[in-house]
Amino acid sequence: xxxxxxxxxxxxxxxxxxxxxxxxxxxxxxxxxxxxxxxxxxxxxxxxxxxxxxxxxxxxxxxxxxxxxxxxxxxxxxxxxxxxxxxxxxxxxxxxxxxxxxxxxxxxxxxxxxxxxxxxxxxxxxxxxxxxxxxxxxxxxxxxxxxxxxxxxxxxxxxxxxxxxxxxxxxxxxxxxxxxxxxxxxxxxxxxxxxxxxxxxxxxxxxxxxxxxxxxxxxxxxxxxxxxxxxxxxxxxxxxxxxxxxxxxxxxxxxxxxxxxxxxxxxxxxxxxxxxxxxxxxxx
Amino acid sequence: xxxxxxxxxxxxxxxxxxxxxxxxxxxxxxxxxxxxxxxxxxxxxxxxxxxxxxxxxxxxxxxxxxxxxxxxxxxxxxxxxxxxxxxxxxxxxxxxxxxxxxxxxxxxxxxxxxxxxxxxxxxxxxxxxxxxxxxxxxxxxxxxxxxxxxxxxxxxxxxxxxxxxxxxxxxxxxxxxxxxxxxxxxxxxxxxxxxxxxxxxxxxxxxxxxxxxxxxxxxxxxxxxxxxxxxxxxxxxxxxxxxxxxxxxxxxxxxxxxxxxxxxxxxxxxxxxxxxxxxxxxxxxxxx
Numbered sequence: 001x002x003x004x005x006x007x008x009x010x011x012x013x014x015x016x017x018x019x020x021x022x023x024x025x026x027x028x029x030x031x032x033x034x035x036x037x038x039x040x041x042x043x044x045x046x047x048x049x050x051x052x053x054x055x056x057x058x059x060x061x062x063x064x065x066x067x068x069x070x071x072x073x074x075x076x077x078x079x080x081x082x083x084x085x086x087x088x089x090x091x092x093x094x095x096x097x098x099x100x101x102x103x104x105x106x107x108x109x110x111x112x113x114x115x116x117x118x119x120x121x122x123x124x125x126x127x128x129x130x131x132x133x134x135x136x137x138x139x140x141x142x143x144x145x146x147x148x149x150x151x152x153x154x155x156x157x158x159x160x161x162x163x164x165x166x167x168x169x170x171x172x173x174x175x176x177x178x179x180x181x182x183x184x185x186x187x188x189x190x191x192x193x194x195x196x197x198x199x200x201x202x203x204x205x206x207x208x209x210x211x212x213x214x215x216x217x218x219x220x221x222x223x224x225x226x227x228x229x230x231x232x233x234x235x236x237x238x239x240x241x242x243x244x245x246x247x248x249x250x251x252x253x254x255x256x257x258x259x260x261x262x263x264x265x266x267x268x269x270x271x272x273x274x275x276x277x278x279x280x281x282x283x284x
Numbered sequence: 285x286x287x288x289x290x291x292x293x294x295x296x297x298x299x300x301x302x303x304x305x306x307x308x309x310x311x312x313x314x315x316x317x318x319x320x321x322x323x324x325x326x327x328x329x330x331x332x333x334x335x336x337x338x339x340x341x342x343x344x345x346x347x348x349x350x351x352x353x354x355x356x357x358x359x360x361x362x363x364x365x366x367x368x369x370x371x372x373x374x375x376x377x378x379x380x381x382x383x384x385x386x387x388x389x390x391x392x393x394x395x396x397x398x399x400x401x402x403x404x405x406x407x408x409x410x411x412x413x414x415x416x417x418x419x420x421x422x423x424x425x426x427x428x429x430x431x432x433x434x435x436x437x438x439x440x441x442x443x444x445x446x447x448x449x450x451x452x453x454x455x456x457x458x459x460x461x462x463x464x465x466x467x468x469x470x471x472x473x474x475x476x477x478x479x480x481x482x483x484x485x486x487x488x489x490x491x492x493x494x495x496x497x498x499x500x501x502x503x504x505x506x507x508x509x510x511x512x513x514x515x516x517x518x519x520x521x522x523x524x525x526x527x528x529x530x531x532x533x534x535x536x537x538x539x540x541x542x543x544x545x546x547x548x549x550x551x552x553x554x555x556x557x558x559x560x561x562x563x564x565x566x567x568x569x570x571x572x
Contacts, residue, residue: 077462079458079461079462082458082461084384084385084386107464107465107466108464110461110462110463110464111463111464114462114463115458115462117455117458117459117462119455121453121455121456121458121459122459123456123459123460123474124456124477124478133460133463133465133473134463134464134465137460137463137464137465137466137469137473138463138464181459184459184463185462185463188463188464
């Protein structure tokens with residue numbers, strides 16, 4: 001057990017790796033998951049998750065492949081709706097409203113909850129049009145130059161592309177493309193940004209830039225990130241949820257939430273041996 | 285010491301197989317080349333401006349041309365494209381982007397479209413005669429021909445458009461939907477534009493098939509001898525394949541030459557269309 005862990009254990013407020021003061025319990029949740037299970041047909045990808053997501057915090061989901069963490073992430077903006085045969089049990093509440101409730105339009109949910117994907121999925125359009133697309137489909141009229149500049153600046157990309165706005169987004173490097181996707185995402189003015197392994201296809205330098213950007217964006221946005229990179233979770237996140245894949249009594253595999261807590265505590269003094277094994281590299 | 289890396293020499297089996305491939309290729313290419321050379325040489329004496337400026341005749345072979353057939357072909361194929369392209373693309377968009385792929389109705393439609401693409405063109409001619417020419421009383425007009433040929437190419441356009449849409453990666457759609465775009469916005473602002481190269485090439489190839497069709501038009505009554513250019517969709521018409529057919533029926537050698545020259549014009553038109561298709565495909569390289 002390292003010293004850091006001992007010091008921060010159970011303090012009401014403790015500094016997270018990025019230097020934010022994080023309360024022991026989530027005090028101002030944006031999302032509250034209550035007993036959430038997600039199914040693809042008969043297959044239960046993840047079972048009985050109860051978890052809060054704190055406002056302006058960075059929450060990391062870690063765990064071995066197939067533990068359902070990406071599936072869970074995609075239930076925050078109803079992207080799983082697009083997969084045939086998927087359904088959800090339990091309650092995913094956004095500021096107290098069940099986003100799977102009868103009066104909720106998934107389109108509206110996705111305007112509030114943006115998403116960055118594993119592979120930078122820029123549109124086959126110009127850099128400018130990539131950023132302007134979100135405001136346009138959401139009804140923005142007139143000149144979007146200011147919005148484009150602001151979002152590219154916030155995504156730390158403006159200086160690199162300001163003279164090439166009309167160029168195809170495919171001309172950018174992988175890391176630049178991923179920052180463009182982030183700029184595109186914040187152009188819709190979401191409250192939450194979901195990131196599904198955003199650095200999985202990037203080199204370490206591009207990864208570092210995205211991580212810096214995440215820390216910067218956490219001042220204004222609530223971020224949930226799925227990552228396979230435990231160092232990344234340890235570097236940027238305020239809280240970490242550790243998931244694992246288990247066999248139940250009927251020998252059926254499903255994802256489970258093992259442990260959820262402030263990142264420093266979870267990494268320095270995990271409460272569950274499965275967490276400890278995973279973060280120390282003994283499996284996964 | 286023996287060289288372990290020495291080759292085994294080319295096996296006889298390998299060489300025979302290679303020759304087999306080559307011969308198969310040569311059969312196709314040579315036949316086409318011989319055909320092209322034959323019609324060009326035969327039609328050469330009449331491959332001049334008269335073909336484009338003069339009207340057909342069955343008496344005066346010296347001054348006969350194919351102007352009405354050329355303009356007729358352009359009229360018919362333009363309206364075919366105008367009818368078949370939007371219909372086919374919208375149908376494909378519905379099948380690919382909006383219909384539920386697991387429904388029985390969807391599977392039924394899919395099988396039917398594939399079958400329709402294999403229906404002989406003469407059957408479309410019978411349909412056109414019964415429905416457009418007779419029931420709708422459109423007669424032997426440009427629009428009857430265009431509607432019939434549009435039905436003929438529709439399944440091909442639907443199938444190639446669906447393939448082009450399917451080639452657009454899922455993550456482009458996901459990216460759009462995740463920004464709060466509706467499925468309709470995603471389809472017409474992202475998926476459809478990204479699929480345009482594939483749609484364009486598929487459509488042009490389908491139309492170049494329609495341009496060479498004589499059988500359904502013969503049934504529709506386009507055999508009649510036309511010495512005027514169409515002046516509207518209800519106007520009478522003739523097309524290049526029909527004109528070629530009419531001239532080859534004549535016994536005098538001059539008309540055979542004329543037919544060969546007209547075949548060259550038709551082939552050039554087809555090659556030009558296919559060239560445009562290839563050009564579009566190469567110009568818009570896949571970017572994902």
